[in-house]
Amino acid sequence: MKKWMMIVMLCCGVLMGCSEKTYEPREIVSETDVCKICNMSIVHNAYAGQIALKNGDYEIFDDIGCLMEYIEANGEGEIGAAFIKDAAKNEWIDVFNAVYVYNKDYWTPMNYGVVALDSKEAAQEWMTKEGEGQLLAYKDLHDFKWGIHK
Amino acid sequence: MKKIGFALLFFLFMSQTVHADFNVQEAINIAKPGEVVHIPAGRYQGNFIVTKPITLQGEEGTELIGERDNPSLRIENTTNVTVENIKLSGKNKAIVANAVDGLELRKLQIKDVHTGIHIQRSKNIRIQNINVTGSEGHYSKKGNGVAVFKSEDITIEGNTVEQVQDGIYVEEVKHIVVQHNKVTSSRYGTHFMYTTDAEALFNTYAQNVTGLMIMMTTDIFLENNIVANHFDFNGYGMLLYDVQQAEIKHNTIKNNRTGVAMQKSSTIQIETNDFQMNQTAIEGTKVSDDTMASSNNFTGNILTARSDKQGFQLVSNYYDDYSGIDLKDNGIGDIPYVAVSSFGQWMVRQPVYQYFVASPSVILLTSLDQQINKTEKNMLVDNTPKLATKHVNEKTKMNVVQMLVGLFLTLSSLWLWKRGITE
Secondary structure, three states, X not given: OHHHHHHHHHHHHHHHHHOOOOOOXXXXXXXXXXXXXXXXXXXXXXXXXXXXXXXXXXXXXXXXXXXXXXXXXXXXXXXXXXXXXXXOOOOEEXXXXXXXXXXXXXXXXXXXXXXXXXXXXXXXXXXXXXXXXXXXXXXXXXXOOOOOOO | OHHHHHHHHHHHHHHHHOOOOOOHHHHHHHOOOOOEEEOOOEEEEOOEEEOOOOEEEOOOOEEEEOOOOOOOEEEEEEEEEEEEEEEEEOOOEEEEEEEEEEEEEEEEEEEOOOEEEEEEOOEEEEEEOOEEEOOOOOHHHOOOOXXXXXXXXXXXXXXXXXXXXEEEEEEOOEEEEEEOOEEEOOOEEEEEEOOEEEEEEOOEEEOOOEEEEEEOXXXXXXXXXXXXXXXXXXXXXXXXXXXEEEEEEOOEEEOOOEEEEEEOOEEEEEEOOEEEOOOEEEEEEOOOOOOEEEOOEEEOOOEEEEXXXXXXXXXXXXXXXXXXXXXXXXXXXXXXXXXXXXXXHHHHHOHHHHHHOOOHHHHHHHHHHHHHHHHOOOOOEEOOOEOOOOOOOOOOXXXXXXXXXXXXXXXXXXXXXXXXXXX
């Protein structure tokens, strides 16, 4: 009986090891967290982003523009998951599946004017309240000209 | 006795509100352009609005208290407004100015508000002798002391700001002078973003997370500031991120985790500053080749300079840990000073290593570096290190009196000696 138990436990262990690793966003600590790119401390949590690396480390960003700058510089190879705050709900959402809205007058910590939302409907609702903007997907962010626009 | 006490207490409390029946908004409304509205001492609750060129003048004990989340005083779409000698408080912002051409704010006391002064889309603004004290608590829950957005021709001088998020926050401003201010116990002393043609002179920044935070800014001049005691885990005396054309001169930068840090910046001149007792005096990553630190004094710093592979230039600085000699007697060391440190480079990549900075192994490694790096020719090398903070060439002088006395004593000794022999 003991032998069977051992075999079952071993199989469970192997199966767990084979399963895909999941990555969870971590809470922002305003006292110590600073943006990996620009060094600003994270005080406007509603715009923060984070990347969970495959090695278990987390990189924190104050703005989606800084997160994209990190990806442009380091590639996506080592990224386990990437999260950005939903500007309307203040909840973490997946960077790669988020819907983005750009308007040069939307305020963000780096003033890039790009906010993230979890769906197109949420984006429409955001634009109704905050002013019309341009809808963007993750792939559009690679070519986006980050900076302030006159 | 009891009666007199009660009477005194009565007058103490009532004196604050003795003029509170004065209607501030009505006085503003009926004032003609150019007139002065005197607000008597008293506490006035409300959200007051100015939309014409007038002066609001308070006196000792005049206080405007904002209601709900609206600003205590709003100045909108007008020219030439002056507000002076008033105390302001409220839940959210004390003063908001929007689209104003010509505004002077003087001698104001601002307390217990989220944000002190918020200026936007305005020009010709002067903010002078204002005192802003934020509430207790972490800076992430607060607003800024003085914030200026999308404006031009701004002077902010002689103000004292403490316990806020950013003491002076400047965003998208053209031509601004920030001088003789003191900012303490906040996140950033002064925070410039997307600003052009800026000056920060004679300010004191102490015990903030970072003294001067300068981001995406072009053409900035930082002179005669005292930047001290920014030693948090993420603390900097000055941090320049994506800055073009900066001159940093005659500043005292002491007791910071990093004195001056430059990232992604170009054409930065760091001259004639005193770097004292910083953990790292200067740090540079991704800075242009023409970035230079010259004629500075480095005393008591643990690491003088660290950088990525690109490095920056060190020219004619004084280093207290320089061990060379000056056989030519020209005040310049005969061998180059090499600031390259293996540990310093690691610290650039992993700031958490700072906790090992004075450990025995790091001291040993740094000593080894100093021996090995003597062959380093390019990166973080000062080929003309100064041997003293001030080099004075002594002229050969002759003191005739001293010479005559010496000659007399020598001859006397010889005479006595000769006499001793002959006798």
